[in-house]
Amino acid sequence: MAVRGFLRGIGGKNAMPQGASADGSERPLKPIAMGDGATRLQLLDEFEAGGIGWFWATDDQNRLIYLSPAAAANFQVSHEELIGRPLTSLFTLENGEDEEAAERPLPFLISARTKFANMTVKVDAGGDPRWWTISGKPYQDANGVFLGYRGGAKDITADFERQRDNTRAAHFDSLTGLANRNRMTRRLTAILTAYKAAKRSCALLMLDLDRFKAVNDTLGHPAGDELLKQVAQRLERIVGPKGEIGRLGGDEFQVILPDIDDRGDLGELAHRIIQMISQPYSLDGSRAIIGTSVGIAVAPYDGIEPSDLVKSADLALYAAKGGGRGQYRFYSNDLKDSAQQRREIEEDLRDALSRGELRMYYQPVVCSQTHKVKGFEALMRWEHPERGPISPAVFIPIAEDSNLIIALGEWAMRQACEDAAKWPADMTVSVNVSAQQFSTDSLPALVTNALASSGLKPRRLELEITESVFMGDAATTDAMFAKLKKIGVRLALDDFGTGYSSLGYLRKAPFDKIKIDQSFVRGSTEDDNSNSAIIAAIVSLADALDMETTAEGVEAMDELALVKKRGATLIQGFIFSRAVPQEEVLEKLADGNFVYEPNGPEKQRSQRRTLFRRIGVIHEDHRYEAVLRNLSRTGAMIEGLLEVPVGTDLVLDLGEGQLAICRVRRSQDATQGVEFETPLISDGADGLCTRHRISPYALAAAGMPLAALPPGHYAMPDRRGARPTDNRRFMQVDVGMGASRAA
Structure with a gap:
């Protein structure tokens, strides 16, 4: 008998079918009568207790007079304390992640005594958030007098959070938490549509990261992902509540800035973004340095429709990258022609070496006290047969993007050493080494071969290296420095202080010289300008580390006097000479007069x-x-x-x-x-x-x-x-x- 009862309890094969009596006969149906208030009340109690749904009621002043006990248990106050509170005080409206959804004004509906159904609300109960749907209907007596609301509620937290996660996945980037391309497109479309009617403006910034691929290649994709997260955090700190930031994919970012059309403010913001993004990153014990370029377009000036504005910002970004990276650029109508011109220059640059169109020019580097030339910096020039002279600021970035910079760098190294071998034996030649060239294993062999074939002494060759070489693996970078110093060449840190300087570079890398960028020289003589103090600080640092300093870009007499006073060892700039071809260098040196006399305006003025x-x-x-x-x-x-x-x-x-x-x-x-x-x-x-x-x-x-x-x-x-x-x-x-x- 016990076994038979056990089988019945677990529904085994001997369990009685539903509706069957103990002897196997069918039990009679006993429906609950509508007048059976006690049984119906029991059903409602079981319905409430089971969490299937809850009930609530208010009086004619919309104060709670009833709330299911199971519902009241969600709050941190007693059931008695809830009774008498306004219904709307228990909830806050919740529209999920879609800020474009129309607000559903619960207080207005209740005050208007309007029926509502399945309205999503957030329970204002402290602790973990909960979401309900509530429905309500105004209740009146036989005479039509409003007595209050009667309604129901249901906990939908699990479904709501699942839907919210799905919505967020559709609109936000899972890696950085920023808006994704889909959301940014929708936001830009909505803003421009509304602003067209309101005659308002909206700026759009397009960014991508410079040298990001090298981080992935050298440190791995997990490090690249962490870098993107940190970039997103920096952008959020800079932009703040002024705009919305999105990651479009890869290393592309976009910023929407409503109601901003002042290009002065936009330029300052872009400059801050470039400076902040260019600061070093710590990635699981490794150090990485990248940069960014920014393209700016403003509606309605540069585009009325979203696709037109995006296209304008893209062209501006393309121009910024073509101008040398680490720059911002506003859209202008001539950028379409510039983009085509850049593609044509890239094609012509591939054949420029073989056609003999490239030449090396040399700018003197003189002693700050005696004005006697100590050496020359080698600078590449391109004389295009149809376009005429093309600035290095134009073709060098193109060479870097198209992987031509390695071939150009090799030619420049050999040509500079060959030319310098014809100068007096104590004069140096400085050759710029790109970050791409520095990262190649063949660089030491190239330097050794160029020195051997030209007969130039290693101590007369100075390699100018920017801080971007430190973005790669630290051990590999240190090993390259060791190989170059073993050859016997000099090393100079170029453009110090312009982007992401670190004293750690100077502590670890065996530099012989720091070059003070011309951006610090320019404006250094103006009142209330801190550049003079920065120059003095760099010179003091170099002196302490037993390094020379070269002040670049000196053009006016007042600038010359200032950098001399601040203690710069060497000076380079138009005030002594522009870069000239080898023939003019040899002509200058032939008569034994190695002194350059300064020739320039008394004061630097706004460049015209x-x-x-x-x-x-x-x-x-x-x-x-x-x-x-x-x-x-x-x-x-x-x-x-x-x-x-x-x-x-x-x-x-x-x-x-x-x-x-x-x-x-x-x-x-x-x-x-x-x-x-x-x-x-x-x-x-x-x-x-x-x-x-x-x-x-x-x-x-x-x-x-x-x-x-x-x-x-x-x-x-x-x-x-x-x-x-x-x-x-x-x-x-x-x-x-x-x-x-x-x-």
């Missing part, structure tokens, strides 16, 4: 770029054409208007919506020197631009279709459609033809 392009000049209701002769941050020289009085206010139309308000400070015949009301800013490369531009919204209000700013010049927006008058104040001169004409 010599230009020759047509611009618009607006005065009152009239527009003239003129030629822009030169341009600096604070002013310009224009030619084309006769006898414009000093003090006249003008507006220069520099193209692409850039209007610069200025005042004439000097005027002679058809030439005027003007001073800008607001200084221009750097475009991140070698150009200048205005902080602000004409808004496409203003142009649209004046009758133009809303679109990104096309190339060309513009009239003042509020002058569009105005009838021209004939009382022009000035006569326009056709400076191109040398003849004047009445305008």
Whole structure:
């Protein structure tokens, strides 16, 4: 009998079927009558206790008068303390990860006595978060008098968290926690759609990491993943609440910055990002150094639609990388042509060596006290048969991206040693070694062979190395330094202090010299500029480590006096000589006069770029054409208007919506020197631009279709459609033809 009962209990083969009696006969059905309040109440109690669902009720003032005990157990106060509290005080609305979802105003629905169903709320109970769905219906008496709400609730925490995780996986990068490409595309689309109607602006920054692949190759993919996490954290600290950051994949990042169109502010932010990303990273005991380049586009100026703005920012990023990396660049209409030109230069560079188009030039490095030349830095030059001279700032980054830098570096090493062997026996030659070339096992053999074939003594060869060589494996880097020093060559740390300097480099690496970057020399004589103190600190550090120092980029007499006073050992810059070909070096050295006399302006002033392009000049209701002769941050020289009085206010139309308000400070015949009301800013490369531009919204209000700013010049927006008058104040001169004409 006990066994039979046991089998019944576990549902064995002798267990009785449901509805069967002990003797096997069918039991009669006993439905619960609707009037059986006690049994129905028991069912509700079991329903509540089982967690299948709960009940709640409020009075006519929306205060709780009932809450299922099992539901009340979720809170950290007693059931009695919950009764009498407003229902809405127990919850906070929860819309998950989708901030674009419309808010569901529970307090409003209750105050409006509206029925609601399956509303997701977060339980405000402390401890681990819980989520419920609640439903409610207003309850009235027979006379229609509102008595309160009656409703139900259910715990959906497990389902909610699962859905939230799925949503987050669809919209956020699992590695860094940043928004992914899908979310960033949706956010940018939503913002630009809303801002188009509100006539607001939005900036977009595109970034990718320089030399990230080398980290993966040398330290492994886990280290690369950790590096990406740290990059994301640094970006979040810099950008903060001003914008949203996303990782698009690989080493590509994007930043959306609503309501920012000041290119001065954007340039400063991009500069901070570049500086912060370039600081060293600690990766499981190893040290890595990378960089970044930034492309900037602003809606509606550079694109109205999301795809157009992204394309503009991508072109700006491409230009920033092409300009030498570690730079930012604003979008401009000519970048499309620049991208094509860069591809053409890369193709031509592959054949430049074999065609004999590359040459080595040499810039003297002189003693700071005697001005006697101590050596020369070898600098590569490219004379293109059709394009003419191409700047190293253009073709060297292209060579690095296309893996041509190794071949160029080998040729430069051999040519420099061969040329230097013809100089006096105590003069050195400095050759730049790229990070890629430094990481090749063949570098010591290349140096040895170049010295042997030229007959140059090892002590006369100085290898200039940037701090980027320290981004790889420390043991491999140290081994390379040891091999090079064993050969007997000198080592110089180039561009010290510009990005990610560390005293650890100087402690470990056997450098003979520190080169003070020209960015510290420039501006060092200005009041309230800390560059002078930085120069002094670098010189003191070098002295303590028994190293020489070379101050680069000295151009003015006041800069020369300052670096000499601060104790720099050697000086290099235009004040003594530009880089010249080997023939001119030999001619200078032939007569035994090894002293270079300084020749430069007394003071360094804002750099002026010599230009020759047509611009618009607006005065009152009239527009003239003129030629822009030169341009600096604070002013310009224009030619084309006769006898414009000093003090006249003008507006220069520099193209692409850039209007610069200025005042004439000097005027002679058809030439005027003007001073800008607001200084221009750097475009991140070698150009200048205005902080602000004409808004496409203003142009649209004046009758133009809303679109990104096309190339060309513009009239003042509020002058569009105005009838021209004939009382022009000035006569326009056709400076191109040398003849004047009445305008």
